[in-house]
Amino acid sequence: SQKIEQNSEALNIQEGKTATLTCNYTNYSPAYLQWYRQDPGRGPVFLLLIRENEKEKRKERLKVTFDTTLKQSLFHITASQPADSATYLCALNKGKLIFGQGTTLQVKP
Amino acid sequence: DTEVTQTPKHLVMGMTNKKSLKCEQHMGHRAMYWYKQKAKKPPELMFVYSYEKLSINESVPSRFSPECPNSSLLNLHLHALQPEDSALYLCASSHRDNLRNTGELFFGEGSRLTVL
Numbered sequence: 001s002q003k004i005e006q007n008s009e010a011l012n013i014q015e016g017k018t019a020t021l022t023c024n025y026t027n028y029s030p031a032y033l034q035w036y037r038q039d040p041g042r043g044p045v046f047l048l049l050i051r052e053n054e055k056e057k058r059k060e061r062l063k064v065t066f067d068t069t070l071k072q073s074l075f076h077i078t079a080s081q082p083a084d085s086a087t088y089l090c091a092l093n094k095g096k097l098i099f100g101q102g103t104t105l106q107v108k109p
Numbered sequence: 110d111t112e113v114t115q116t117p118k119h120l121v122m123g124m125t126n127k128k129s130l131k132c133e134q135h136m137g138h139r140a141m142y143w144y145k146q147k148a149k150k151p152p153e154l155m156f157v158y159s160y161e162k163l164s165i166n167e168s169v170p171s172r173f174s175p176e177c178p179n180s181s182l183l184n185l186h187l188h189a190l191q192p193e194d195s196a197l198y199l200c201a202s203s204h205r206d207n208l209r210n211t212g213e214l215f216f217g218e219g220s221r222l223t224v225l
Binding site: 034045046049097098100 | 113150151152153154157165197199201212213214215216217218219221
């Protein structure tokens with residue numbers, strides 16, 4: 001069956017460090033992959049989209065990589081700040097957008 | 110601020126009530142979505158409307174009835190719900206919907222539903 005897996009444990013890091021979140025998938029061949037941020041009680045907010053023919057995408061302090069051989073995407077936040085604390089969701093397109101369970105990031109001052 | 114507006118923000122209803130959730134977007138998007146999200150779980154797709162026609166129904170129970178009166182509006186009619194239907198209901202829109210390319214979704218803030 002098709003599965004999307006993100007780090008199930010919360011990720012705690014110190015302010016200023018780089019946070020790296022992982023999204024692994026099986027039995028998919030997605031055309032692209034997306035990352036969203038969700039704050040408690042609010043709707044997800046789109047961050048980045050990376051296509052199957054792209055290896056890396058950047059936006060300000062964010063960087064996403066996409067390895068279709070490993071079936072994995074890595075999401076990096078450099079120079080992390082307490083305001084980056086949230087749940088980050090990866091999502092794959094297979095005729096419809098399917099979300100991973102999310103990783104909660106806590107950035108401590 | 111999100112450009113997808115959902116009302117009401119909170120709704121409490123009994124199992125015999127009939128209520129509706131409403132969603133509006135003015136970005137000219139032609140695809141609109143309903144997702145359901147339980148605590149500490151990812152959003153789960155319920156329905157997709159593309160060009161005002163229902164294109165995906167993820168085997169949602171008939172007590173949930175979607176409606177798309179026009180390209181800017183999406184409703185979710187609720188009737189005879191169960192307590193386990195309590196969740197955050199998210200509306201989203203996107204530029205297009207086809208089998209290959211959903212594009213980025215713009216979500217509303219959600220309607221928190223509690224069924225007593």
